[in-house]
Amino acid sequence: MDLPEHVHALSLEFEYRGRALTIDPCAVETERGLLLFDVGTPGGLDTLEAGLADAGFDLGDVATVLLTHQDADHAGSLAALQERTDAAAVASERAAAVISGREPPRGRDPDDDRYPPARVDLELESGGTFHTLAGPARVVPTPGHTPGHLSVFFPEARFLVAADALTASEDGLQGPNPGMSEDMDVALESAGRLAELDIERVLCYHGGFVDAGNDRIAEVVRSARR
Secondary structure (H helix, E strand, O other): OOOOHHHHHHOOOEEEEEEEEEEEEEEEOOOOOOEEOOEEOOHHHHHHHHHHHHHOOHHHHHHEEEEEOOOHHHOOHHHHHHHHHOOOOEEHHHHHHHHOOOOOOOOHHHHHHOOOOOOEEEOOOEEEEEOOOOEEEEEOOOOOOOOOEEEEEOOOOEEEEEEEOOOOEEEEEEEHHHHHHHOHHHHHHHHHHHOOOOOOEEEOOOOOOEOHHHHHHHHHHHHHHO
C-alpha cells in the first residue's frame, strides 16, 4: 500500500449488526497531533485504539476528528473517544445535526442507528483546509451518499480520502454504492467533480486503498450513467 508519507490507513474489523465489517479510517500526522478521519462503529473504540497502536500511536495522539458523515459505522465511537481524549470534532452542518442528537439518523429504523450523541466543536458550512505533515488537506463536499458527506483531497500528494463517495472491490475503484446512497444522482455528480481533481491514489472507507485516480473515477461515473 503506497500511501503518502505521514498518512496511515487503519484497516479495522468489527462485528456490526450481526456481520463482519471491515472499514478503513485514516490518520494523518500534523504538528498538533493526529487528524483522524472517522472513528468506527458504536462500541468499537478498543478496535480503533488497537489500529492506532499498530500504526505507532495511541488515542492521546488524536488532536482532531473529521467525521465525513453521520452514519453509525463512521461516527458511532465518537462519544466514547471524547470520554478518553480532548480531541476536537469537526463535521458538516448536516452531519453534525445527527451526530449531536439534534436530528434522528436516516434509515428505515432510526432507533437501530442511534449511537450515543457526541459533541461537534466545528460545523462546516462548505469546505475548508487542514494543515498536515502530508501537505494541505482540502475538505471537499461530496453529497449524495448523505446530504452533508465530505471527502478530503491532498493536492500535493495527489491523494483522496473518499470516505463513502467512492468504493473499492476486487475489481478496483468503483463508484458510490447505489443501495447505500440517499440520492444516487447527486452522488454521481459529486463523483464527477472528484474526477476533475488531480488524483493518483484513493482510500475508500469500504474497500480500502486503490492505486487509481481521476481517469478511473471518470470511467466509473460514465459507466453508472449509461
